[in-house]
Amino acid sequence: MTGPYPDPYFSEESTDSTAHPAQPRYPYQDTADEQGLPPLRPDPAYPPLPQPSGSRRAAAHAQNPVRVPKRPPRSGWRRALYLGSGKLVNPGESPVERYERELTLRVNQPLRGCFKIAMLSLKGGVGKTTVTTILGSAFALLRGDRVVAVDANPDRGTLSQKIPIETTATVRHLLRDADKITRYSDVRAYTSQGAGRLEILASEQDPAVSEAFSEDDYLRTINLLEHYYSIVLTDCGTGLMHSAMKGVLDLADALVIVSSSSVDGARSASATIDWLEAHGYGDLVKRSVAVINSVRPRAGSVDLDKLAAHFAARTRAVCRIPFDPHLEEGAEIELERISDDTRMALLELAATVADAFPLKPF
Template sequence: MPENAYAPGGFRAQSRFSDPSAEPPPEWTAPTPPNGIPVSPAAFGPPPFEEPGYGPPVAEPAPYEPPVYGPAAYGAPQYGDPAYEDPPPYLDLSTVALLGERRRAPSEGWRRWLYFASAKTINLGEGPKTVRRRTLAAQVQRPLRGCYRIAVLSLKGGVGKTTITATLGATLASVRGDRVIAVDANPDRGTLSQKVPLETPATVRHLLRDAEGIAAYSDVRAYTSQGPSRLEVLASESDPAVSEAFSSDDYVRTLEVLERFYSLVLTDCGTGLMHSAMAAVLSKADALVVVSSGSVDGARSASATLDWLDAHGHQDMVRNSVAVINAVRPRSGKVDMKKVVDHFNRRCRAVLQVPFDPHLEEGAEISLERLKPQTREALLELAAVVAAGFVGARRPG
């Protein structure tokens, strides 16, 4: 063994182990931190949850929300949302929207001839006149709730008041699908029943006598006469002495029966405005048609009728009335019809002119098929103007 083995600075003096009784290093006796040895969170990723004493604090997880399926997943409104009450419009699945509107084949004129001459390969559609007639017919067919009452009157006789009542009622009945009736309220011997084929001798007096027993339309039909246009007429008494007794109460009772079975009731009033039934006629009317002829005295009488209505508290009825200038003669003479039309245009809602027609001059039963095309078109336009007031009907029936 070398002599200097245990010498200071020798091998034994350079041993790796120190004396246990010696003072330990300071880092050995330092207190352990409460959170353990600090470690970088990036080394192990974010902790799955927060637990006191483990890693840095993390945010609380969001509350659990169930998945959304169905239309709500695409943003569709749900029940309770304001948009749910008014959903967006969907594509119209009507026949016209899916297949397109097919052009109607011409029904008259040279267009129809060309359509068949070309073996139905050239279809120009209907002409302007046909389109206009169909437009007016669509206006006449406007829906109506309840019973609508139309009063036709004039102060002067011989202007065609009864003829206008019958032709207007026949036009409405032929175009529309509901029931239309005309009542003869003339205190004198009325001629309205002569405008349709007579089917029964019963009059309005018989209807009032049996009013309590009328429960169905077939019961009323026993007291009326019907023409080819489906217009029904309730005749007045043929005896003038009995007709005078037709009072306002009788007219109101008549309407109470008719309005249960008819959608339109036309009243052919007398030439006087002071007879007993006129007060009830005016109070129950929804529309007023004032008839005038193309003569000077006829226009003055019609204007005097409007003056009387204005003076007796019927201003609204005058403003909503329809004036009809009926040509009872082939020529109007020297009367300036433009000035007559302009006068009534300033006072009434509309003014219509009905041309002279030989069939109406006969004074017999009226057939719409025998009228001239111009006359039928004028009556159709009159019916469309009257139907324009259906929206403002004041009684639901």
């Protein structure tokens, strides 16, 4: 026996001619039928193989009796010792490296269908569009899936300004030509892609265009995109009453509520949760993730631990993103310029959101 489960064709016990003489073991009933054998009965000595659940990869690794060699360290004194000894001394990964690898496994867990994330905040200036961009980029880079962010802000959203602009096309152009789109390359002509492989579908930038982005427009947009993308993030406007918001919330699989680390930002985020619960979206709130985004170098007199505890009592999880000078610039985001602390916080956020992915059937 070479693995953690019994081999359905052969086992050490089956080498004994007296073992289970009246119960030939075949893995499938149709094989038994072809051999003219009686119907199979469950053998208590060989129970059905258990199906992994929860953290499937972790469970499989935990049950594997084969000794797995230590992973070589990637940085710090451990790396120096490993290379200095000619790779003879391997102290293994540091706790931080192990934690980072565990987060990456959570981000990369299987995903069934298209997962739709609504990014929400009642208050402007809290970094919601920035969080949308870096979260989408994390998913696109780590998973390798097609990931797109849709600018659903009716008031000239700035999502398209976070990456280099490759096209002037907007969601309006996509909807106009929807009947002509039959493959991914057709959709790609309407999006811009950043260095992190995140694609962005821009909103209308012309202030002379008075037609609002309606609920029907949003539903048509998502119905088209979900055929070509694994993850769709929607960067919502600050108003909860504009026409597209009902469609956004009704289709969302997860909600990310962004707050700044200031008192007024926290109050606005709390008011957002109040409004959602009062309008029948209590279940969505329970599946939501609150993000405390430090848009200033210091939080002043605000107790971030108390702020996190407040949101933790009302949402599924709370993540913090520290102040980052590059993100504070408000210009195009270059991922390589993000600090290590921000990069780790972003990985934690992506893993937390990914925990809500629906389980892929085996």
